[in-house]
Amino acid sequence: MKKTIYIVAAVVIIAAALTGVILIQPSNKPQTVTLSQGFEDGLGVWVKGADVPADPNHPGQNVNWTINVVANQSYAGNHSAQFYINGLQDDGTIWLTRNLTLTPDTARNVTVSFQLWSSSESFNTLANVVAYIGTKNATSEGDFQVIGAANQAAGWKSYSYSVEVETGASGNVNVALGISAVWETHMTYYIDDIVVTAV
Ligand SMILES: [Ca+2]
Numbered sequence: 001m002k003k004t005i006y007i008v009a010a011v012v013i014i015a016a017a018l019t020g021v022i023l024i025q026p027s028n029k030p031q032t033v034t035l036s037q038g039f040e041d042g043l044g045v046w047v048k049g050a051d052v053p054a055d056p057n058h059p060g061q062n063v064n065w066t067i068n069v070v071a072n073q074s075y076a077g078n079h080s081a082q083f084y085i086n087g088l089q090d091d092g093t094i095w096l097t098r099n100l101t102l103t104p105d106t107a108r109n110v111t112v113s114f115q116l117w118s119s120s121e122s123f124n125t126l127a128n129v130v131a132y133i134g135t136k137n138a139t140s141e142g143d144f145q146v147i148g149a150a151n152q153a154a155g156w157k158s159y160s161y162s163v164e165v166e167t168g169a170s171g172n173v174n175v176a177l178g179i180s181a182v183w184e185t186h187m188t189y190y191i192d193d194i195v196v197t198a199v
Contacts, residue, residue, distance in 0.1 A: 080192035087181030095178025
């Protein structure tokens with residue numbers, strides 16, 4: 001019981017100290033922006049993108065890929081985004097991206113976190129989970145940062161990526177996330193519960 005009182009007292013002191021810190025910050029600090037996407041109403045403002053190789057089995061075409069909102073898997077609610085790619089060429093990156101409009105000419109710490117579902121755990125990396133945060137549009141695999149292997153667990157696993165961004169004159173910052181095939185197989189993953197924050 002005594003211990004509980006000490007803990008409560010410590011929390012109160014820390015809270016008071018933190019409040020003091022907040023009060024002395026300049027009042028023009030940009031507000032924290034938080035956006036979430038759980039795919040309960042479709043893709044919303046998120047846009048599909050891909051950088052995939054030609055398919056030698058179908059001359060003149062690229063390998064098949066799709067990103068669709070589906071109801072057969074979900075981390076929260078009833079829907080998620082299903083990512084499918086024919087990885088038989090051992091190559092190909094597909095993603096969802098959206099734009100943030102932030103205060104121009106400020107330095108912001110932008111984080112994207114999300115849940116990814118894999119059907120199995122594998123010691124081989126079948127696909128990488130990739131992300132991009134920055135002021136340009138991510139258009140190729142090379143624009144993306146690998147943030148982890150996709151097959152670390154059977155079921156849902158959380159991923160996160162943060163970048164300190166100079167917002168520039170427009171204040172436009174793009175966030176993208178997806179998967180990149182590195183094993184010769186067809187692959188399907190699900191993504192849900194995306195949260196983007198700019199602080
Ligand atoms: Ca959902």
